[in-house]
Amino acid sequence: MPFVTAGSQRNAYDVIVVGSGAAGGQSAYALSMEGAKVLMLEAGRRYIPATETPMFQTPDLAPLRGVSTPHKPFGFYDATVDGGWEVPGEPYVRASEERSSRFEWWRARMLGGRTNHWGRISLRNGPYDFKPRSRDGQGFDWPIGYEDVAPYYDKVELLIGVYGTNEGRENTPDSPPECLLPPPAPLVSDLLLAQRAKRLGITAIPGHKAVLTRPLDYERTPARLHPHNVTAQRILAEDMRARAPCLWATPCGRGCSIRANYQSTTVHLPPALASGNLDITTDAMVYEVTLGPRGRASGVSFIDRTTGRHHHASARAVVLAASACESVRILLNSRSAQFPDGLANSSGRVGRYLMDTVGSSASGQIPLLESLPPLNEDAADGDQTYVPWWLYREQRAGKLTFARGYHIEFGGGRRMPGYGTGAGMEWLTGGSYGVKFKQDVRRYYGSFVGFDGRGEMIPNERSYCEIDPTVKDKWGIPVLRFHWGWSEHELQQAAHMQRTFAEIVDAMGGRMHRGPEQDPAKAIAPGGSIIHEVGGAMMGSDPKTSVTNQWCQTWDVPNLFITDGAVFVSNADKNPTLTILALAWRAADHILERMRRSEL
Amino acid sequence: MIDRRTTVKWMLAASAAWPLLRRRAARAEASAVSVQGYGTDPNLLTVYHPGDLWPLTLTPDQRRLAAILADLIIPADESSPSASAAGVVEFIDEWVSAPYPRHQRDRGIVLDGFKWLETEAIRRSGTAFAELGATDQHAICDEICDVSRAADAKRDAARFFALYRDVTAGGFYSTPVGRKDLGYIGNVPQARFDGPPPELLRKLNLP
Numbered sequence: 001m002p003f004v005t006a007g008s009q010r011n012a013y014d015v016i017v018v019g020s021g022a023a024g025g026q027s028a029y030a031l032s033m034e035g036a037k038v039l040m041l042e043a044g045r046r047y048i049p050a051t052e053t054p055m056f057q058t059p060d061l062a063p064l065r066g067v068s069t070p071h072k073p074f075g076f077y078d079a080t081v082d083g084g085w086e087v088p089g090e091p092y093v094r095a096s097e098e099r100s101s102r103f104e105w106w107r108a109r110m111l112g113g114r115t116n117h118w119g120r121i122s123l124r125n126g127p128y129d130f131k132p133r134s135r136d137g138q139g140f141d142w143p144i145g146y147e148d149v150a151p152y153y154d155k156v157e158l159l160i161g162v163y164g165t166n167e168g169r170e171n172t173p174d175s176p177p178e179c180l181l182p183p184p185a186p187l188v189s190d191l192l193l194a195q196r197a198k199r200l201g202i203t204a205i206p207g208h209k210a211v212l213t214r215p216l217d218y219e220r221t222p223a224r225l226h227p228h229n230v231t232a233q234r235i236l237a238e239d240m241r242a243r244a245p246c247l248w249a250t251p252c253g254r255g256c257s258i259r260a261n262y263q264s265t266t267v268h269l270p271p272a273l274a275s276g277n278l279d280i281t282t283d284a285m286v287y288e289v290t291l292g293p294r295g296r297a298s299g300v301s302f303i304d305r306t307t308g309r310h311h312h313a314s315a316r317a318v319v320l321a322a323s324a325c326e327s328v329r330i331l332l333n334s335r336s337a338q339f340p341d342g343l344a345n346s347s348g349r350v351g352r353y354l355m356d357t358v359g360s361s362a363s364g365q366i367p368l369l370e371s372l373p374p375l376n377e378d379a380a381d382g383d384q385t386y387v388p389w390w391l392y393r394e395q396r397a398g399k400l401t402f403a404r405g406y407h408i409e410f411g412g413g414r415r416m417p418g419y420g421t422g423a424g425m426e427w428l429t430g431g432s433y434g435v436k437f438k439q440d441v442r443r444y445y446g447s448f449v450g451f452d453g454r455g456e457m458i459p460n461e462r463s464y465c466e467i468d469p470t471v472k473d474k475w476g477i478p479v480l481r482f483h484w485g486w487s488e489h490e491l492q493q494a495a496h497m498q499r500t501f502a503e504i505v506d507a508m509g510g511r512m513h514r515g516p517e518q519d520p521a522k523a524i525a526p527g528g529s530i531i532h533e534v535g536g537a538m539m540g541s542d543p544k545t546s547v548t549n550q551w552c553q554t555w556d557v558p559n560l561f562i563t564d565g566a567v568f569v570s571n572a573d574k575n576p577t578l579t580i581l582a583l584a585w586r587a588a589d590h591i592l593e594r595m596r597r598s599e600l
Numbered sequence: 601m602i603d604r605r606t607t608v609k610w611m612l613a614a615s616a617a618w619p620l621l622r623r624r625a626a627r628a629e630a631s632a633v634s635v636q637g638y639g640t641d642p643n644l645l646t647v648y649h650p651g652d653l654w655p656l657t658l659t660p661d662q663r664r665l666a667a668i669l670a671d672l673i674i675p676a677d678e679s680s681p682s683a684s685a686a687g688v689v690e691f692i693d694e695w696v697s698a699p700y701p702r703h704q705r706d707r708g709i710v711l712d713g714f715k716w717l718e719t720e721a722i723r724r725s726g727t728a729f730a731e732l733g734a735t736d737q738h739a740i741c742d743e744i745c746d747v748s749r750a751a752d753a754k755r756d757a758a759r760f761f762a763l764y765r766d767v768t769a770g771g772f773y774s775t776p777v778g779r780k781d782l783g784y785i786g787n788v789p790q791a792r793f794d795g796p797p798p799e800l801l802r803k804l805n806l807p
Contacts, residue, residue, distance in 0.1 A: 045641075054644040056787055059774035063638055063648045065691065066774075069700045071640050082640045185795025191806040247789035254644075368804060374783035375800075379793050416787055417779050422769030426762060431746025433673045433765060434738075438680070438781070441769065445782045 002273040003046065003280050004039075006304045006311040010279065013039040013315040014595060016300055018286045018330065021113025022577050023321035023564035023584045025264030025272075026156070030588030031319075032277035033232040036595065039313055041284040041302055043322075044082055044109030047116065049265050053079070053257040055250045058416070065419040073106075079116035079255035079263075083108035089474035093481040100521045103354075103463075103482035104528040105325060111282055112265035113323065114531070115577075116255045120210040120262060121383055121409065122162045123574035124153045126171030128392075132458075132570045136395075136403045138489070139458045140353075142569045143541040143550040146173065152582035154179050158221050159236075160262040160581070161243070163380070164208030171405075172388040181213045183384065184248075187377050189369060189412025189449050190385040196507040202390055202500075204410065207383040210262035210578075211252065212245040232275065239271040252381045284311075287477045289318055289334045289343050289560060297343075297560045300330075303475050317559040317591055317600050321584065324566040325354070325465055328536040329480050332467045342467075344554035349547050350537055354463045354482075355571035357532035358406060358455035358490045359525035360497040364505030364512050365428060369412065369447040377413035377446075385410050389573060402492040406455030406573045408500070414446035421445065427513045451504065453497030456573045457490050459535055463527065484527040491520035498523050532576050534565030552587035559600050563587045637699050650694035657697040665714050666692050668730055670768045672741055680781035683772045691771035706763060713760030720757075 017028045020042040032038045054077045059066040066076040073084040082088070087107050094102050108114050127146040132139050154176055156162075163181040166174035183206035186194070194204040218240035226232035243266070244258040252261050259266040272278040283305040290312065292298030299314035320327040328351045334343035342350050389405030422441040429440045462485030467478045498516035505512050517523040540546025543555035552567050554560045563584035565576050572579075594600045638653050650656060658666060667684040670692065674683035683689075696707040720740055721729040729737065741761065744750055750758035772778045801807070 052644065057644070058776075058779075058787065060687075060776070061647045063642075063653050064695060064698060064703070065770055067770075069637065069698075069702075071637050071642070071700075076638075076642070077644055084640065088640055184793055188796045188800065188804065188806065191796075191801065192804070195806060246793075247791075248793040249787050249789055373800065374785045375796055376786045376788070376790070376793075378786035379795075414782075414784060414786070417773040417782055417784055419770035419774055421773040421778075421782070423766035426746055426748065431749065431762075433741060433745050433761075434675055435677050437673060437765070437769075438675075438677055441773065442679075442782060 002278060003282070006281060006284065006302075006309070009039060009281060009313055010037070011314070013037045013279070013313070015039075015317045015319055015591065016041065016313055016315040017319045017321055018300060019113065019320070019322035019326070019564065020111050020269070020280070021115050021264055021321070021323065021564075022580045023323075024319075025112065025115065025268030026581045026584035027319045027321050027563045027588050028278055029268040029272045030585045031591065032272045032275045033226060033235070034229060034592050036277060036592060038272075038278045039315065040278060040280045041286050041300065041313065042111050042113075042280065042282045043285045043305070044111060044113070044282065046282045047081060047111040047265060049112075049116070049255045049259070049263065050257050053255040055254070055257050059418040067419045074117065074253060077251070077254045079253060080108045080114070081110035081116075083110070090479070091471060091473060092479050093468045093471050095481055095483045099526055100486060100524070101462075101484050102526050103465075103484040104526055105480075105482065105533070106528070106531045107323070107326070111280070112263050112269070115262065115264040117253045118263075118577060119383070119575070120252050121386075121575045122157070122160075122164075122208045122210045122262075122578040123407075124173045124175070125149070125572045125574050125579050126173050128171045129570060129572035129574065132404070138403050140538065140540070140569045143539055143546075148550070149579070149582050149586065152586045153578065155225055155585060156578060156581040159225055160210050160267050161212040161216055162208055162210050162578070163206075163213045165206045167205045169203070169205070169388050170392050178217070180208070183207065184213055184380045186384050187379060187413045188372065188375070189366070190410070192366065192368060192508055193385060193410055193412070193449070193504070196509075197387065197504055200503055200507055202387055202504065204385050204387050207386040207409070209380060209383050211380045212243060212260045213380065214245050216240040216243060235271050235274045239274065242270075243267070246380050248376075248380065249378045250381070285475055285477070286322065286330055287333055287475070289320070289330060289557075291334075291336055291338065291343070291557075295338065295557060297557050303477075305475075308475075316595070317561065319561045319563055319587075319591070320566075321562075321564045324534050324536050324564055324568070325480060327562055327564055327566045328465060329467070331537065333478055339556070344537070344547055344556040344560060346556050347544055347547060349545065351465045352461075353459035353535045353538055354465060354484075354533060355457045355459050355535045355568065356527050357530040357571060357573070357575070358453070358457050358493050359530040360453045360494040360517070360523045361451060361525070362498060362501040362505075362512060362516065363448055363450045364501070364508065364510040365444065366412075366447050366449055366505070366508050366510035368509050369449075370443050372414070372446055375414055377415065379413070382411045382413075383409060400492075400496070402489040402496065404456035404458060404489060404493065404573070406453050406493055406497060408497075409452040409454060410449065411452075412446075412449040417445065424513075449505070449508070449510070451501040453494070453501070454530065454573050454575065455490070455493045455497065457571050458487060459570065460485060460487055465536065482528070486524060486527070491524055494524035495520045532571065534568035534571050534576050537562050537566035538569045539567040540569065551590040552583060553590070561587055561591065650690040654697055654699060656690070656693040658693045662711070662714060663689055663693060664730055665717065668737070669717070669764060670771075672737060673765050673768045674772050680777045683768050686772050686775045686777050688768055688771040692767055695767055695771075706767070709760050709763055710767075713757065713764060716757050716760065
C-alpha cells in the first residue's frame, strides 16, 4: 500500500520526508532502502512518467505548436505539472519588480517535483567551492570540505547514472573509475567549438549529464551502494535492469518514459517503494512542523488539497526537502512560544542569504555550419560539451573585476524544427520572403549556436525571503516575500560572459545579431530565473550563525533535518542538483546511524 | 456615448496613423477572446487541432488574406508545398485567437496589418489585396519586408510583416513537410549515436 491517503497513513513513522524532488527522493530512497519506515508528503499530484510522458510528440500535435505560454512557460511538452513561474492560487510576493532586484520562483506541484523537467546537468563542486571565504574573503565557508562529500558524489553518480569524462581540470573534480558513463559523441558544432575556443586558451570538454548512455552496471553497483544489505541490493539490481539507456531522441525536459535519465519518479521512488518501507501521500500541502515534548519535532501538519481538510502526521524525525524556499516557508510559518520567529530560527538566519546562479546568454550564427547534409543530431538532447571555468589563475592574480567563476553551457546542431525556426532572420536575409526565404531557412537551419553562462553568486544581505505580513495562498497559508540584490561581482561576471561569448563566436568564424551586452544590469538574468535558488537555511559550525550543522540537522530541533538546497553555504557555478543529492544521502546515512544508536 | 461623426473622425485618423489604429483594434478585438486557455495540467498525449481549445475567430475574408500572405512568404517550390497547403492558415487563426497575452498582442498587430494591406491596395490600385496580381502584391510586400529598410511611414507595417513571417515560418517548419524540407531526420529511436560521419569532419577540417 505505498500510495496512501491522509486517512490510511500509519500511526507513526520513523521519518517524514516533506517533498519528493531531488532532496526528497534521495532522502526517502536512502532511508527506506536501509529499513527506516518513511512517509513522504508531496504537495502536488501523483505523476506517472511511464504513461504521461510525451516522448515523440511533434510540435504540430500541440496547441500553438507547443510554444511557451503562462500555463506552460517552458513549452507545452515540458514535464512541469501545475507550476511554472506561477502556481494557481499560490502566489508569492516580490518586494521589487525592477529587473535588477526582482526574484522569480519556479515551482512544480507534482510527484518528483522539478526533477521531472530539469536540465540533468550534474557537476560536482570542487574543493575550492566549499571554502570560498578562505580563498577570497567573500561569503562563507562550508563546515565540510570536498573530501566529506566526495564519497556521496560517487554513490549518487553510480545510482542515477551520469555521463562525462575525467579531464583533470582545476577545481573540476574527476570521478573515481566506473562512476561515470561514457559521454555521447560530439556534434559538428561541439567539435568546432572545441577547436576554435582552444585558440583563445579556452578548453571545452564533454558535459556531465544524468542520462544513461549505456545500461547501468546492475551486477556490481548495488553491492557498492548497499553493502551488507542483500535485500536492498536485490531491489536495486532489479530496478537498474528496468532502466533503459537513452534512445537518442526526444527532449529530456519532457521527462523520460523509459527511465533513461534521472528524475526522482523514475530513479529514487520505484526502488524505495519496492522496499515496502515507503508510503507516499500526494496532494498533501505541508504548512507546519509541530513541536512535541523536549523541544523535539512531533510531526507535520498538512492540508489535503483534494478535500481542503487539515491533517497531522507523526514521526521520530522530520526531513524538510520541499525546495529551498518552500522549506524556509514551512519553518517561518512554524511559530510557537519557544520559536516566535519561526522554527529552528534562533540564529535569525532562516530565509537569509538566498542565492541563484548568475546567468547570461547569447547566440551566434556560424557560416561553417550552414547547409550541412542531413544529420541526426538529437543525441542526448544537448549539453554534450561545456567549458569549465578557466581563469582561476587570473582571478588569484587580481586581474578580473569579479571574485568567482562561471562555466559555459553550449548548444548547437540540427535540432527538431519548431516555432522559432526561420524567425528573426532579417539581419541575415535582408528580409527575404517567397522562394528565397525558403532557401535561406534551409541554409541557416542548424548554423546557430547558443551559449549559457552559469556563474557563482556570492551570498549577500539583500537577497532573502520572509513571510509576507498579509498575503496568504488559497489554503490560508502565509506566503513568501522575496528581496533581491546583486553585487558588482555578479554584474561584472555577467558582462564578462558576454565578452567571452562574442570572442568565441568570432573565433568560430561566426557573427552575432547584436554585439555583446555590456550593460551588466541587462546582461544578467533576473534572480531566481536560472532556477538554482539555494540557501535560506545554511549549514555551519556555529549555531549562532547557521541553521543546521554539517549533517543538515537543525541546531535548535535535534530531530529536524533540511536536505534540500536551503542548507547551501555558497552556490558554486556548478549546477546544484548533484550536490543536493549527495548532501541528502549523507544526511540520511547520519539519520540512520543515530536511529540505530536510538539517539533519534 | 460616441456619435457617428466621432467614429468617422476616428476611422479617418486610423487610416493615416498606425498606432491609433492598433490601440483601437486591440480594444475592439480583445472581447473576441474569452476562453481561459488549457490550464497548468493539460493532457500532453492528446492530439490537438486548431479550434479544439478555443474558437477560431478569423472571418472568411481574413482567412483568405491570411492564406495569400502566408503563401507569398512560403510558396510551393520543388522541395515542399506552400504554407497554406501545410495547414498554416488554421495555425495562424489558432494563434491570433488564443487567450494568452502574447497572442492577444499579436492578434492586434496581425489584424491591423491586414487592414493596412487592404488600405494600401485600395490606395494603389483601388482594389482589395486579394484581387491584386502577383506583381502588385510583391510591390507592396517589397516595401515592408525588412524593418531596417522600410520607410518611416511603413515601419509599423514592416513590423507586422516581420511578425507574420515568423508566425508563418513557425507554423510551417513545425509540420512534417516543414521538417522534411529542412532535412531534419531525428525524433526516431536509435540503438546508438555515433556522431557525424568522418568524411564530413575531414571536409570541415575538424578532428
